[in-house]
Amino acid sequence: MGLEGKETPSFMRDFLDKCGGCAVIDGGFATELERHGADLNDELWSAKCLISSPHLVRRVHLDYLDAGANIILTASYQATIQGFEAKGFSREEGETMLRRSVEIAREAREIYYDRCTKDSSDFMRDERYRKRPILIAASVGSYGAYLADGSEYVGDYGDAVTVQTLKDFHRERVKILVEAGADLIAFETIPNKLEARAYAELLEEEGIETPAWFSFSCKDESNVVSGDSIFECASIADSCRQVVAVGVNCTAPRFIHGLISFIKKATSKPVLVYPNSGETYIAESNQWVKSSGAAEHDFVSYIGKWRDAGASLFGGCCRTTPNTIRGIAEATYGKLKDKCI
Numbered sequence: 001m002g003l004e005g006k007e008t009p010s011f012m013r014d015f016l017d018k019c020g021g022c023a024v025i026d027g028g029f030a031t032e033l034e035r036h037g038a039d040l041n042d043e044l045w046s047a048k049c050l051i052s053s054p055h056l057v058r059r060v061h062l063d064y065l066d067a068g069a070n071i072i073l074t075a076s077y078q079a080t081i082q083g084f085e086a087k088g089f090s091r092e093e094g095e096t097m098l099r100r101s102v103e104i105a106r107e108a109r110e111i112y113y114d115r116c117t118k119d120s121s122d123f124m125r126d127e128r129y130r131k132r133p134i135l136i137a138a139s140v141g142s143y144g145a146y147l148a149d150g151s152e153y154v155g156d157y158g159d160a161v162t163v164q165t166l167k168d169f170h171r172e173r174v175k176i177l178v179e180a181g182a183d184l185i186a187f188e189t190i191p192n193k194l195e196a197r198a199y200a201e202l203l204e205e206e207g208i209e210t211p212a213w214f215s216f217s218c219k220d221e222s223n224v225v226s227g228d229s230i231f232e233c234a235s236i237a238d239s240c241r242q243v244v245a246v247g248v249n250c251t252a253p254r255f256i257h258g259l260i261s262f263i264k265k266a267t268s269k270p271v272l273v274y275p276n277s278g279e280t281y282i283a284e285s286n287q288w289v290k291s292s293g294a295a296e297h298d299f300v301s302y303i304g305k306w307r308d309a310g311a312s313l314f315g316g317c318c319r320t321t322p323n324t325i326r327g328i329a330e331a332t333y334g335k336l337k338d339k340c341i
């Protein structure tokens with residue numbers, strides 16, 4: 001149930017209206033793949049499962065739909081033509097895998113809706129839940145994700161990488177994901193303003209009409225991981241016609257409140273937040289280690305405050321699970337009571 005034919009500017013607002021004011025994004029996709037036994041210690045990370053276990057990809061999408069998500073992100077975060085070629089696949093095979101990432105998510109949505117019509121539980125009998133709108137967001141991880149060395153948490157690509165390099169890197173991949181029928185493009189874990197600028201120019205140059213969101217990985221309450229200010233990054237997103245929501249992901253929960261305030265100063269577009277667990281990623285071993293300070297895994301209790309600060313789309317990123325999303329769904333649709341939060 002996409003929202004086809006909508007003008008880009010009103011797309012997200014119409015969607016949020018249909019969701020009752022706020023929407024639920026899914027949670028850590030790779031985390032859930034690993035929970036089902038996938039080994040993601042690989043240059044393709046979660047995209048590896050597009051090759052080795054597409055059934056698991058579909059299963060994880062269904063896990064998040066069952067948990068109450070309104071938006072599911074495809075398995076394409078680290079799926080790039082260049083990355084597949086480096087693994088020995090042909091260009092055509094790489095393109096097919098990118099398309100599959102969208103098709104599998106669409107299949108999961110079909111299966112889910114079909115299941116909803118057959119399930120006779122009280123919960124499923126409620127039309128607002130059963131027929132809730134669900135969007136497929138094509139995940140586009142940064143150039144840093146493709147590097148597979150944790151660069152998306154550093155954002156320093158060196159002087160040789162320019163806006164042009166980044167546009168050329170992402171161009172075909174974005175076009176394929178759009179043509180495969182994604183409702184939305186989720187540019188996620190953006191580590192610097194250079195890449196935000198590249199995405200904005202790419203959308204314009206290619207005349208892409210599919211709506212997009214820009215979501216940044218941040219290192220504190222006011223800066224993305226490279227040190228560029230979130231205000232400046234959100235301003236780039238604000239000036240891009242196709243961008244329908246702006247926010248942060250894969251960022252520690254403790255920074256989210258401050259970041260929302262800065263984003264609100266830069267844009268009146270809807271704000272999205274989907275934090276990680278607050279742990280730190282070690283790329284060499286593909287492991288997460290606890291950061292010092294308070295445990296932040298359960299950030300569901302902060303959702304109301306983030307809503308008050310001005311965000312309207314909530315989910316989880318790395319190391320969050322369907323349980324987190326279920327908690328968010330309960331907080332946002334209040335178990336399907338009329339008002340959001």
Ligand SMILES: C[S+](C)CC[C@H](N)C(=O)O
Pocket residue numbers: 042043045078144145146147148149150151152189250281283286318
């Ligand atoms: C969002 S990070 C945890 C993804 C994995 C990283 N790009 C890597 O390949 O190590």
Ligand SMILES: N[C@@H](CCS)C(=O)O
Pocket residue numbers: 028029030031046073075077078139188189250317318
């Ligand atoms: N959506 C990504 C993570 C972004 S940091 C994935 O789990 O594949």
Ligand SMILES: [Zn+2]
Pocket residue numbers: 189249250276317318
């Ligand atoms: Zn993440």
